[in-house]
Amino acid sequence: MPPSALRVSDLHKSYGDVKAVNGLSLEVRPGECFGLLGPNGAGKTTTIEICEGLTSADSGDVEVLGRRWASHAHELRQLLGIQLQDTQLSDKLTVAETLRLFRSFYREGPSEDEAIDMVQLREKRDARVGVLSGGQKQRLALACALVGRPQLLFLDEPTTGLDPQARRQLWELIREFKRAGRTIVLTTHYMDEAEVLCDRVAIVDHGRIITEGTPLELMASVEMPPKEPRAHAATLEDVFVALTGRHLRDD
Amino acid sequence: MTSRPFSRHPLVQLTLVRIREFMREPEAVFWATMFPIMLSTGLGLAFSARPEPVIAVAAAPALADQLRTEPGLDVRPLAPDAARTALRNGEVALVVEASDAGGVTFLYDDTNPEGRSARAAADRAIQRAAGRVDPVKTTTQKVQEPGSRYIDFLIPGLIGVGIMSNGVWGLGFSIVDTRRRKLTKLLMATPMSKLDYLLSYVIWRVILLPVEVVIPIAFGALAFGVPMRGSWMAVGVLTLLGSMMFSSIGILVGSRVRTIEAISGIINIVIMPMWIVSGVFFSAQRFPEFIQPIIRVLPLTLLIDALRAVELRGAPLGDQWLQMAAMGAWLVATFVAGLALFRWR
Numbered sequence: 001m002p003p004s005a006l007r008v009s010d011l012h013k014s015y016g017d018v019k020a021v022n023g024l025s026l027e028v029r030p031g032e033c034f035g036l037l038g039p040n041g042a043g044k045t046t047t048i049e050i051c052e053g054l055t056s057a058d059s060g061d062v063e064v065l066g067r068r069w070a071s072h073a074h075e076l077r078q079l080l081g082i083q084l085q086d087t088q089l090s091d092k093l094t095v096a097e098t099l100r101l102f103r104s105f106y107r108e109g110p111s112e113d114e115a116i117d118m119v120q121l122r123e124k125r126d127a128r129v130g131v132l133s134g135g136q137k138q139r140l141a142l143a144c145a146l147v148g149r150p151q152l153l154f155l156d157e158p159t160t161g162l163d164p165q166a167r168r169q170l171w172e173l174i175r176e177f178k179r180a181g182r183t184i185v186l187t188t189h190y191m192d193e194a195e196v197l198c199d200r201v202a203i204v205d206h207g208r209i210i211t212e213g214t215p216l217e218l219m220a221s222v223e224m225p226p227k228e229p230r231a232h233a234a235t236l237e238d239v240f241v242a243l244t245g246r247h248l249r250d251d
Numbered sequence: 252m253t254s255r256p257f258s259r260h261p262l263v264q265l266t267l268v269r270i271r272e273f274m275r276e277p278e279a280v281f282w283a284t285m286f287p288i289m290l291s292t293g294l295g296l297a298f299s300a301r302p303e304p305v306i307a308v309a310a311a312p313a314l315a316d317q318l319r320t321e322p323g324l325d326v327r328p329l330a331p332d333a334a335r336t337a338l339r340n341g342e343v344a345l346v347v348e349a350s351d352a353g354g355v356t357f358l359y360d361d362t363n364p365e366g367r368s369a370r371a372a373a374d375r376a377i378q379r380a381a382g383r384v385d386p387v388k389t390t391t392q393k394v395q396e397p398g399s400r401y402i403d404f405l406i407p408g409l410i411g412v413g414i415m416s417n418g419v420w421g422l423g424f425s426i427v428d429t430r431r432r433k434l435t436k437l438l439m440a441t442p443m444s445k446l447d448y449l450l451s452y453v454i455w456r457v458i459l460l461p462v463e464v465v466i467p468i469a470f471g472a473l474a475f476g477v478p479m480r481g482s483w484m485a486v487g488v489l490t491l492l493g494s495m496m497f498s499s500i501g502i503l504v505g506s507r508v509r510t511i512e513a514i515s516g517i518i519n520i521v522i523m524p525m526w527i528v529s530g531v532f533f534s535a536q537r538f539p540e541f542i543q544p545i546i547r548v549l550p551l552t553l554l555i556d557a558l559r560a561v562e563l564r565g566a567p568l569g570d571q572w573l574q575m576a577a578m579g580a581w582l583v584a585t586f587v588a589g590l591a592l593f594r595w596r
Contacts, residue, residue, distance in 0.1 A: 052440055054596065077442035084440065088432035092275040093268060104264040105441040148441070 011060035022207030035198035081150030091130030106148030135166025191236035265451035309334035345369035408531035422501025480565030502589035525551035
């Protein structure tokens, strides 16, 4: 195992006049679950897609599992598991057919039935994707990211749009993979999700990291304003609001 | 690298996805299989069950009896004003009026073939009634052999147009829909090969090819006795090349587009001109001489011309080498361009 699973330094990426990523650096250690937190439009997705080799950076360096995209793209594809925001899998295929397709791309990994069991979709094995609920579809997307037995798993807003029960179910699955010693990088704009899942969190805004640490460290660092007495200790939500000076944006 | 069964090869799995997505869309299956049958039934009946054409003409009552000696004319005695109105409305192809000094005037649109032949027949009837005797005795032999009727002309055209429509629509639509759902991007995040992805579309069309070719030929043979004079082998080679060519064109038209609306418009722009000029429903020779060189090298014209030669005239495949080379050039050029332009996200 290389000393770091993912190392990003001084990353820049612009779309026209918009600086989506503006000098972002981070390091993810093997075996940890690292969370990129931030409002919509903060540059989380662009950053993660550059790390996934789907988008090229304007400048900066990205090292994934000790390899670089320019020289080891083919090898890296076999080692990563990727789940993207808003991908719609084919409605007309069944769960098992979808996983058999994704499994065929990888040299090794669990069989489609093992992957189905991992995400608890056994009863839906032969159901068409079109009839699955939002949570079930998201679990299938997770299974598609796992069929290559990845060393590093990228999850981009894995629970956005799910109901509370489905979110907790997905958290349970992600925690299980973490216990198996996998490295996970996830983006989210849910503070509670980061508190529950992540060993370390980086808060991103305007294309750079404004603070970084364990959820506990970050929450301890924020002093609650005296005028707003709270019944509980600071949450990551409080950290976020204190640092960015605003609530989550919807744009 | 562990060895895996053939069925677990990515190209096999991707092709299975194409077939499953198609078979689970009943409208698509219906369109691909029944459309050529419905079209050839309709057009075959419209153009084959008609005996001698009878052309409606209007004439002054005094001339009507003379014109009735021509069996090809349906004579309507009408007053001059009513007759001219009928001509304008297209109810009759010719108006025959008595003019001064015992003469006769013909009124018709000389761009209308029916008007021209009605004029010739009416002129003949009037001259005979006035005492003309034809100096040469002529006899007529009617030829209605399978192979030279409209339905015979039509079936190879429908096979070609079916391969074109199914190929360009099937691929263009499916490629853009996969991209719109951001599934292309997810596939690119896996180790899937781009070539496997595009080839799976081409192979899917080739697997469906026997259905697209055999249904119209068998239907034409059973319902209208359309002959198949060439070898099935030659038809197979030509349609295989045609199918791959139109799949490549489908990949190219879908290579960059992101929305269903845009791809529908682009496909119509690409295939509608060929529907009209490539000789599906009537001979491409009817278009002006100066555009003939362009028409002749269009993908659909190449395929249909070669298919007609083989199916109706029994021409050997070797005679079609020029068409085959041109189709091969379209296939390679559009595939290379499609691959180079393809938006993989």
